[in-house]
Amino acid sequence: MWKFPSLLLLITILQISDFHLRRYASYDAYYLYEERNARRFIEIINEASAKDENKAQLAEWNYAANLTEENLRNKLLVLGEVAVRTKKRWMKLMSFQWKKFWDLDLKRQFKQYSVLGASALCREDLANYLKAVGEMEKIYSTNTICDFKDPTKCHLTMDKEIVDILKNSRNEPELKHIWTSWRNGIGPKVKGVFQNYVFLANKAARINKFANNAEMWLDRYEDYYIKLKFHSLWYQIQPLYFEIHAYTRYHLRKIYGNIVNERGPIPAHLLGNMWAQNWANVATDFLPFPNKPIADISENLRKQKYDAIKIFETAENFFISINMSTMLPSFWRNSILEKPIDREIICHGSAWDFADGKDFRIKMCTTITEENFVVAHHEMGHIEYYMQYKDQPFSFRSGANPGFHEAIGDMIALSVKSAKHLNELRLTEVNLSDQEAVLNSMFLMGMSKIVLLPFAYVVDQWRWAVFSGQITPENYNAKWWELRRSIQGIQPPSPRSEQDFDAASKYHVIADTPYIRYFVSFIIQFQFHKTLCLQSGEYNNNDPFKRLHLCDIYRKVKAGNLLKKMLALGSSRPWPEAMELLTGQREMDASALLEYFEPLYMWLRMENRKNRAFIGW
Structure with a gap:
């Protein structure tokens, strides 16, 4: 049969409970205070990030819609500037003890921002990373091949002639020519650039703790x-x-x-x-x-x-x-x-x-x-x-x-x-x-x-x-x-x-x-x-x-x-x-x-x- 504990034991339990209650109350007060600051900060970072994303997307669009060297330079400049600001916000964000937040929505927003991606790179490395991807995209997008039936005609593009030939031709030598020429016009040109891209992508990942x-x-x-x-x-x-x-x-x-x-x-x-x-x-x-x-x-x-x-x-x-x-x-x-x-x-x-x-x-x-x-x-x-x-x-x-x-x-x-x-x-x-x-x-x-x-x-x-x-x-x-x-x-x-x-x-x-x-x-x-x-x-x-x-x-x-x-x-x-x-x-x-x-x-x-x-x- 269960019996009441002794008075001494009861006092001891109450003292221990009071100690932990005060301890956790102090702990909660600290993190609740930090969460209040974090909510204000996340509002600022959301607004600033949206504005920077708009600038970055406009620069990306201008280049993708007109593949000129000037547009590539401007794109790299804008993305570099955005990355610097993004990294500053990220460093401030990572100073918060966000993994201990009680507000799950706030905690998840911090988690989303905690992975910075390539922007974690230093400015020089980021510029090289973006340049590598831009160069490879341009080589790919401007690649043309020569016609199998008329080798002097060398302006066949993927979005028009190449797709039609692959769809309609059943001439095996022609199909092999198209297939091989497309790869020969891209692969050897980008392989060295791709290796540099891999190195920089991995470097960014390690900075992001991956x-x-x-x-x-x-x-x-x-x-x-x-x-x-x-x-x-x-x-x-x-x-x-x-x-x-x-x-x-x-x-x-x-x-x-x-x-x-x-x-x-x-x-x-x-x-x-x-x-x-x-x-x-x-x-x-x-x-x-x-x-x-x-x-x-x-x-x-x-x-x-x-x-x-x-x-x-x-x-x-x-x-x-x-x-x-x-x-x-x-x-x-x-x-x-x-x-x-x-x-x-x-x-x-x-x-x-x-x-x-x-x-x-x-x-x-x-x-x-x-x-x-x-x-x-x-x-x-x-x-x-x-x-x-x-x-x-x-x-x-x-x-x-x-x-x-x-x-x-x-x-x-x-x-x-x-x-x-x-x-x-x-x-x-x-x-x-x-x-x-x-x-x-x-x-x-x-x-x-x-x-x-x-x-x-x-x-x-x-x-x-x-x-x-x-x-x-x-x-x-x-x-x-x-x-x-x-x-x-x-x-x-x-x-x-x-x-x-x-x-x-x-x-x-x-x-x-x-x-x-x-x-x-x-x-x-x-x-x-x-x-x-x-x-x-x-x-x-x-x-x-x-x-x-x-x-x-x-x-x-x-x-x-x-x-x-x-x-x-x-x-x-x-x-x-x-x-x-x-x-x-x-x-x-x-x-x-x-x-x-x-x-x-x-x-x-x-x-x-x-x-x-x-x-x-």
Whole structure:
């Protein structure tokens, strides 16, 4: 039976309790005082950071929109000045004991600012870092190659002639020439600059208390085990990719003969895309049901008199239909939607937030093609995200994680590319009850969506190893192709050496842009899509006309309102909370993606076994 403690013991307990209460009261008073100061400071730093970001983005834009030496010098000057001010604010911020704050919102704002990135470098190193990236971007963006049929014609560019040749030519020597020439015009020129960039990026990471730049990039995912989770997601998707790979190799062998090994990796130049990251351009050569041809959406866009403005107005209309934001007049006034004829620009499509809550732009050399029609929706998805979180403190004006930003426009594009929506726009005439026609459409989607996943995984697997020192300049190219063979099942059309630097043929590699975000995006966009389809009543797995791959959320305001709630969070909460708000799930999961493509997977399995196509490489 419990008894009361003795009087002496009770007095002792009370004395100890009083001591700790006074101690903690003193402790709390100190940190509460510091938190009050920190709140005032964070208001100042948010305002100053937004103004500096505006200046930096304007300088970046001016250079990207007109690649002159003067604009590059001005960009470097502005970014250098901004970095100095940013670093001063960062040093003051790091003097606070912010990890002990009780206010979770304040603590998170400090955490967001605690990673300074490249601006942590000294002024000279930062100037060299920015110059290196700028030089590589210019080499990439101004690269031209000579025509295979007319070697005197040496002004073929990626955004026009090269894309068309890769899409339409089935002349293997021509494709090899295009593929090789593009890489030879970039890799050898940037390899030395890239090595200096890696050194400086790692130096910045160490100042930010990370082991290397890869760890600093991955910090945005706020998960120590994120690499293992990426691997688990890839393992989840692998069986579907293996079936697509085997089917594609089998049919390419029919076209090109022994150039394609029936059990080996696929030669990269035969897949209709410079980086073999999207195989949709060759998919029409071996549709599952060739008697049900796919409508030429690009041709239909041109027949309906689409131009760059109309493409982007169509994208805007989709977002408006689900109660998202209308583009501001300044968007149409300031954006560059077609390639100027009077100057060189970086044509790679990009969306811009000028950090003042009203200036949002897109820069893109739009051509009237199905691909650009989809890209327009993707880029406008970024703008919509910017506009939804524009009222957050500046420290929270970013995606919940980098993949979220990429997922939004692509998730909308899942509706836009659905047979149902394209029928409504009169860009196709697919009978939704015709399973063969629908499977053709799904095959084309898989040849872009599923095929990108291993490529996106490889790009940053390689860079993580470069930043960590596991891959050195002496084996840059060997390790690049080792990863592409082992994970993607792709090989170069002819032997490559360390005189080459083929990773640099991809814009994101030389532009200091992490790529795993696209891997994340291509998984979670299907999670988002499934949720919004369910919310809008457009998804029911037991109804053949409401399967996930047929869903279109156009005009579904309920879906749009739910999406807006998540987008408005920005990065104010950890990404699992943002995901849970929308989907009810806290983890990335490929189940929705696999459900979307299940009819294709089952058909491919049957077809590959009928053809005795080898699975793997």
